[in-house]
Amino acid sequence: MTTARDLAIVALDTATGKPVEQGDLSLALAGAEVFDLIEARALVLDGDRIVPSAQAPTGDRLLDEAAGALVRQEPYEPVEEWLWRRGRGLASAYVDDLERIGLTGRPRGRRIPLLSGRTELVDSPARRAAEDRWTAAEPVLTALAAAAGIGDEPPEGSEELATDTAATVLAAVGDAVMELEAVRQRKVIEDAAFDNVWRGY
Incomplete structure (x- = not known):
């Protein structure tokens, strides 16, 4: 299993507590894919830029898709730009993929389960492996989860987090999540101002 998929499993597993912002999780998943692609030797980092290596199948559909989406022309893409580009809708893509490969299912006992839109993790070796990494507080997984608001x-x-590569990726994820939160806050303020104008204040 990949760090990205383990992160998606952890996010679903802990969803009963504080809700996870989909945008934050998507950015963290895109960061996890960078770590997975480094491990698969599909890329290296040159400073904060992603330099692709020879593309080889990883055996993971979403990770292969990520490898195919890497910018292959100089000056290459900074990590943070990758997070925003690749991260769009990525949380939903991972949830859908977990269902596609049978790691989640619709909860039983609901009369119209399709309308609920909720899926639940099933007991599986993949889930147990992700839980083991989470319980062991594996540093990269824990840091990415924290950036997404989990744990x-x-x-x-x-x-593991002291390397230049880990520090670069995690800093980019943290910056992107903070920027997204700033956008949300601006929207709340703008919406409140619009409501006040609408009411005549």
Whole structure:
């Protein structure tokens, strides 16, 4: 399993608590794909720019799709631009893919389950593997989840997070999530101002 898919599983598994913002999760999933593609040797980072390597199938449909979407012309794409471009609707894509491969199902006992739009994780080796990584507080998974608003920040001093590559990707995810939150706040203020004008204030 990939870090991105494990993150999607963790997000569904913890969805009963504080709701996860789809945009934040999408950005974190795009960041997780960068880590997965580095591990698959499909890319390397040159500073904050994503430099593709020779494309080879990873065996994961969404990850292969991500590899095929990499910009292959210089000066290449900064990580944060990738997050915004690749992240659009990515949370929904992962939820749909989990259902497609049988890792989630519609809850039983509902008369019209399709109208609920909710799927639930089924017991599977993939779910248990993701839960094991989560329980073990695997640093990259924990850091990406925290950026999406799930769980706590990983403890400082982790060697895995101290590398230039990890720091670059996680900083880009954090910046993108903060920028998205700023956009949300601006929209709330603009909507409130519009409502006041509409009411004659």
